[in-house]
Amino acid sequence: MNKTGTHAFVNQLLVYTLVMICFSGSIGLGTVWMQQQIARTSNSIKQLETRAGELERRRGEITSEIASEESPTVLENKNQKLRLGLVQPKEHQIERIYEQPERRLAAKRNSELLTSGSPVSSRLRYVAGGAR
Amino acid sequence: MSKGFASNYRIVLLAAGVLCLFGGVATRLVFLHVIDRDKLVRNVEQARRQVQIENARRGDIVDTRGHILATSRTMLELGVDPQALRKGDEAKWPVLARLIGISPAELTKIFNTKVRTVDALDPEAENQVIRWTRLREEITESLYAQIEALGIKGVYGNRAYRRTYPQNRLAAHVIGYLNKENVAATGVEAFCDMYLRGQNGWRESEKDGHQREMAQFRSREVPATDGFTVMLSIDSVVQSWVEEELDTIAQEFHPDKATIIVSEARTGFLLAMGNYPTFNLNEFNKAPMEAQKNYAVASQIDPGSTFKIVAASGAINEGLVTPATRFDCSQPVVEYKGKPRRLIEDDHLWDHPLSVAEIISRSSNRGAALLAMRMGDQRFYDYARAFGFGQFTGFPFGGEINGALNPPNKWSGSDITRIPAGYSVSATPLQIHYAMGVIASGGELLRPQIIRDIRYPSGETVFRFGTHSVRRVISPKTAQEMAFCLQGVATAEGTAGNAAIEGYQVAGKTGTAQKLIDGRYSEKDHVGSFTGFLPASAPRVVITVIVDNGKPANKQPAYGGKVAVPSFKRLAEKLIPYLDIKPAEFPAVPPLLALKGAQP
Numbered sequence: 001m002n003k004t005g006t007h008a009f010v011n012q013l014l015v016y017t018l019v020m021i022c023f024s025g026s027i028g029l030g031t032v033w034m035q036q037q038i039a040r041t042s043n044s045i046k047q048l049e050t051r052a053g054e055l056e057r058r059r060g061e062i063t064s065e066i067a068s069e070e071s072p073t074v075l076e077n078k079n080q081k082l083r084l085g086l087v088q089p090k091e092h093q094i095e096r097i098y099e100q101p102e103r104r105l106a107a108k109r110n111s112e113l114l115t116s117g118s119p120v121s122s123r124l125r126y127v128a129g130g131a132r
Numbered sequence: 133m134s135k136g137f138a139s140n141y142r143i144v145l146l147a148a149g150v151l152c153l154f155g156g157v158a159t160r161l162v163f164l165h166v167i168d169r170d171k172l173v174r175n176v177e178q179a180r181r182q183v184q185i186e187n188a189r190r191g192d193i194v195d196t197r198g199h200i201l202a203t204s205r206t207m208l209e210l211g212v213d214p215q216a217l218r219k220g221d222e223a224k225w226p227v228l229a230r231l232i233g234i235s236p237a238e239l240t241k242i243f244n245t246k247v248r249t250v251d252a253l254d255p256e257a258e259n260q261v262i263r264w265t266r267l268r269e270e271i272t273e274s275l276y277a278q279i280e281a282l283g284i285k286g287v288y289g290n291r292a293y294r295r296t297y298p299q300n301r302l303a304a305h306v307i308g309y310l311n312k313e314n315v316a317a318t319g320v321e322a323f324c325d326m327y328l329r330g331q332n333g334w335r336e337s338e339k340d341g342h343q344r345e346m347a348q349f350r351s352r353e354v355p356a357t358d359g360f361t362v363m364l365s366i367d368s369v370v371q372s373w374v375e376e377e378l379d380t381i382a383q384e385f386h387p388d389k390a391t392i393i394v395s396e397a398r399t400g401f402l403l404a405m406g407n408y409p410t411f412n413l414n415e416f417n418k419a420p421m422e423a424q425k426n427y428a429v430a431s432q433i434d435p436g437s438t439f440k441i442v443a444a445s446g447a448i449n450e451g452l453v454t455p456a457t458r459f460d461c462s463q464p465v466v467e468y469k470g471k472p473r474r475l476i477e478d479d480h481l482w483d484h485p486l487s488v489a490e491i492i493s494r495s496s497n498r499g500a501a502l503l504a505m506r507m508g509d510q511r512f513y514d515y516a517r518a519f520g521f522g523q524f525t526g527f528p529f530g531g532e533i534n535g536a537l538n539p540p541n542k543w544s545g546s547d548i549t550r551i552p553a554g555y556s557v558s559a560t561p562l563q564i565h566y567a568m569g570v571i572a573s574g575g576e577l578l579r580p581q582i583i584r585d586i587r588y589p590s591g592e593t594v595f596r597f598g599t600h601s602v603r604r605v606i607s608p609k610t611a612q613e614m615a616f617c618l619q620g621v622a623t624a625e626g627t628a629g630n631a632a633i634e635g636y637q638v639a640g641k642t643g644t645a646q647k648l649i650d651g652r653y654s655e656k657d658h659v660g661s662f663t664g665f666l667p668a669s670a671p672r673v674v675i676t677v678i679v680d681n682g683k684p685a686n687k688q689p690a691y692g693g694k695v696a697v698p699s700f701k702r703l704a705e706k707l708i709p710y711l712d713i714k715p716a717e718f719p720a721v722p723p724l725l726a727l728k729g730a731q732p
Contacts, residue, residue, distance in 0.1 A: 042350070057291075
């Protein structure tokens with residue numbers, strides 16, 4: 001009885017050990033897989049960062065080139081080279097408006113209201129509890 | 133119950149074996165993690181740990197309309213490791229040579245030079261293996277992309293931020309530059325370095341055997357903070373006109389130096405500041421130091437007749453005279469403090485006593501001296517100081533000097549006759565400009581402002597600079613009366629009739645000072661100047677043109693009216709439509725009308 005019990009216990013121990021080994025192995029493999037995924041994702045992020053850096057650098061270069069092309073001296077030279085004939089307006093070509101546009105628009109609106117045949121009104125509809 | 137496959141003997145053997153294995157592993161672990169831990173950790177850290185610096189991008193300098201004046205871009209230093217070159221890439225070498233602008237023969241020579249002789253005189257000395265030879269210093273990103281596409285092994289670039297100035301020489305003395313060591317040397321670059329430079333970031337991680345970062349082991353990361361953007365009050369369009377005018381002055385009059393300053397009358401913000409000679413910011417290392425000096429703040433001249441505004445303003449402000457008060461300017465000698473004083477001669481003989489307005493418009497030296505005498509030494513000196521002479525304006529960079537204005541106890545007997553006419557006193561062009569600015573601003577001495585605001589790279593404002601009034605010098609009424617007097621200068625009877633612009637009230641003052649050479653005032657070397665503003669009744673801009681030792685054709689004297697006024701007028705005519713300067717004061721706007729037929 002005692003001998004049989006020992007064997008059974010040892011057998012159970014072996015089974016549990018194997019199960020544990022399998023379980024630990026699975027966890028180990030899972031961890032390795034997870035690490036692999038982390039590495040892959042990290043590298044992918046790194047590549048994206050590198051790409052973003054490249055684009056940022058390219059943007060800086062283009063911004064600088066645009067700024068050069070927009071400089072008054074370059075524009076002036078292009079005006080002459082392409083014979084565009086662009087010049088500053090002379091004083092006699094400038095018409096200054098000393099009136100506020102809001103005032104003109106308000107006067108126009110008032111004029112329309114006051115010259116129409118019938119008095120201005122709109123039909124009101126009362127709704128219990130207020131209109132929604 | 134089954135006995136299973138295991139006998140007692142086998143089980144014990146297996147258990148002992150497993151225990152031994154575990155024991156072995158455990159022992160090894162104890163060695164690795166306890167006994168040799170420090171040494172191993174040190175080795176691992178040395179071999180794998182790395183700290184990468186992430187460079188912050190230096191902020192941009194932009195003009196008042198957002199046009200970039202200074203920016204940072206990455207550039208690459210292209211080089212080759214001759215040891216790494218492959219035979220199969222040789223066909224691509226001529227293409228590379230064409231891309232980087234050197235001859236194929238030269239490139240082949242560089243590529244084939246694989247060792248360097250350490251000591252030519254010592255035949256025993258071993259040659260040094262070359263692992264890096266520079267091919268070209270500054271390669272753009274787009275060009276580097278083309279070079280990379282060739283796929284020549286061993287050819288690679290080292291990336292670094294480089295400061296570039298897209299508008300080359302524009303506002304060179306104001307913007308300043310970063311030297312070859314990337315240290316801010318002058319101008320706004322140096323003054324605003326704290327805002328511009330940003331903060332480098334860093335990243336701690338591990339690397340593999342090929343020295344490549346293993347991103348999964350990044351432990352700590354501090355991102356770089358890019359520098360702020362500095363917005364100047366300089367307008368690049370106005371600045372370019374100023375520099376065109378300086379070119380014209382240089383061509384026509386061949387001066388030693390010249391300066392033009394343009395500022396907003398009411399705020400003191402500078403719209404342009406240019407000097408001749410100047411230099412290209414992208415090639416600062418080729419420019420002589422003389423060309424790099426900001427004459428507007430770092431040189432002093434006798435202001436000449438532009439200084440007469442001090443005596444006239446002071447006397448009017450003190451209620452001693454009005455613009456209509458007349459003085460006999462025909463007498464060469466007058467008595468002052470019980471002693472006869474000889475006055476500086478005027479260019480013309482006056483057939484009638486001159487009013488204060490005429491003293492200004494006709495630039496009478498004697499009249500200015502008589503005005504100062506009426507004020508007295510101390511009071512005249514106090515006004516000169518109040519106008520900013522003999523003091524720093526507060527311009528923050530460029531090596532500003534404060535000029536020279538001695539106190540009355542150090543004056544000689546003739547100084548009361550000379551100083552009011554702008555002699556025996558020295559001032560920087562900026563001081564002369566802001567002294568005129570006192571009248572244009574309505575009586576306040578404004579501090580020169582060059583920086584409008586500091587911004588985040590994303591565009592939000594961090595700090596905005598505003599108008600800074602140093603002190604009130606004269607009352608608004610006096611300023612108005614002086615503006616009226618100064619209008620007379622730009623008329624047919626004044627000294628700058630050619631400054632008049634049809635439909636506009638131009639106020640200003642010419643100045644012509646003989647240069648002090650070897651202790652004597654030269655008859656042929658002059659500093660010609662004109663400082664003025666418009667419109668006189670509601671000033672918008674102040675413009676100052678100073679030409680040092682101009683040489684007009686036919687050996688004419690370089691009077692301010694000759695060498696400076698034409699530039700003032702051309703600039704003013706360009707600024708009128710650009711800044712929408714209206715000929716007369718804008719009428720007050722009545723309230724909105726609500727009824728038909730109502731009249732304002």
